Amino acid sequence: MADFVQCGCLPFAAADDSPHVTLRLNGGLIGLAQRRAWLVRWKAALRPPSIA
Numbered sequence: 001m002a003d004f005v006q007c008g009c010l011p012f013a014a015a016d017d018s019p020h021v022t023l024r025l026n027g028g029l030i031g032l033a034q035r036r037a038w039l040v041r042w043k044a045a046l047r048p049p050s051i052a
Contacts, residue, residue: 003025004010012020018039022032 004013007024009021009024012024016039018032018036019029022029022035
């Protein structure tokens with residue numbers, strides 16, 4: 001997590017900007033597809049339950 005913060009990823013992560021997070025962490029776009037897939041999974045898992 002420290003690397004994530006030190007690399008300046010927080011503003012990009014807050015905006016769901018996966019390409020810029022990947023560039024900051026890796027210096028390239030390696031792993032971008034996986035990072036996007038995980039973002040979708042985490043957002044679904046962390047979404048508050050609907051009240052019917």
